[in-house]
Amino acid sequence: xxxxxxxxxxxxxxxxxxxxxxxxxxxxxxxxxxxxxxxxxxxxxxxxxxxxxxxxxxxxxxxxxxxxxxxxxxxxxxxxxxxxxxxxxxxxxxxxxxxxxxxxxxxxxxxxx
Amino acid sequence: xxxxxxxxxxxxxxxxxxxxxxxxxxxxxxxxxxxxxxxxxxxxxxxxxxxxxxxxxxxxxxxxxxxxxxxxxxxxxxxxxxxxxxxxxxxxxxxxxxxxxxxxxxxxxxxxx
Numbered sequence: 493x494x495x496x497x498x499x500x501x502x503x504x505x506x507x508x509x510x511x512x513x514x515x516x517x518x519x520x521x522x523x524x525x526x527x528x529x530x531x532x533x534x535x536x537x538x539x540x541x542x543x544x545x546x547x548x549x550x551x552x553x554x555x556x557x558x559x560x561x562x563x564x565x566x567x568x569x570x571x572x573x574x575x576x577x578x579x580x581x582x583x584x585x586x587x588x589x590x591x592x593x594x595x596x597x598x599x600x601x602x603x604x605x
Numbered sequence: 606x607x608x609x610x611x612x613x614x615x616x617x618x619x620x621x622x623x624x625x626x627x628x629x630x631x632x633x634x635x636x637x638x639x640x641x642x643x644x645x646x647x648x649x650x651x652x653x654x655x656x657x658x659x660x661x662x663x664x665x666x667x668x669x670x671x672x673x674x675x676x677x678x679x680x681x682x683x684x685x686x687x688x689x690x691x692x693x694x695x696x697x698x699x700x701x702x703x704x705x706x707x708x709x710x711x712x713x714x715x716x717x718x
């Protein structure tokens with residue numbers, strides 16, 4: 493069965509610092525991987541996705557993520573965090589032979605000035 | 606350019622009452638899903654549909670019913686509300702699910718007292 497683990501429940505960084513949010517997945521077939529962001533009181537917005545090809549994918553708002561098959565990971569990174577990046581971030585996994593999109597438990601990012 | 610529309614945004618129910626959460630999308634997406642979001646548990650899949658007339662259970666289907674009579678609409682029914690169903694509910698659509706970006710509604714915050 494598909495599953496997604498986000499080991500960090502809450503992360504606090506200073507504005508301007510670099511960021512890495514961890515995501516590990518479990519799925520037997522080739523996964524489709526996603527990162528979504530949720531601002532308070534809002535729905536989810538797609539940051540980036542990986543289906544195939546280059547394992548380093550670029551997304552919106554300056555985010556990027558790297559797919560590492562050997563580690564079953566898809567970590568999200570940003571070189572310099574802005575105060576407006578404070579939100580909850582969700583990693584999700586789907587695949588070509590399932591109709592389900594399964595989410596991790598989320599990581600709440602707090603940014604200090 | 607509505608995307609996915611959920612109604613109502615907020616609802617308070619008494620234990621045992623029934624209600625229907627509405628979800629409509631105008632993107633002609635085949636796939637629609639319902640998730641519930643609870644603190645520390647991320648988004649959990651309740652039910653999903655791969656097209657009109659076809660529905661299936663997700664991770665947490667108990668206490669909820671769905672139907673899909675049209676491509677556009679995917680209502681979620683609570684037959685007898687329980688306090689454990691207090692949550693924020695999100696509807697999502699994509700084409701196809703699990704393989705492309707899912708578009709989310711703004712959510713329905715449900716409180717069962």
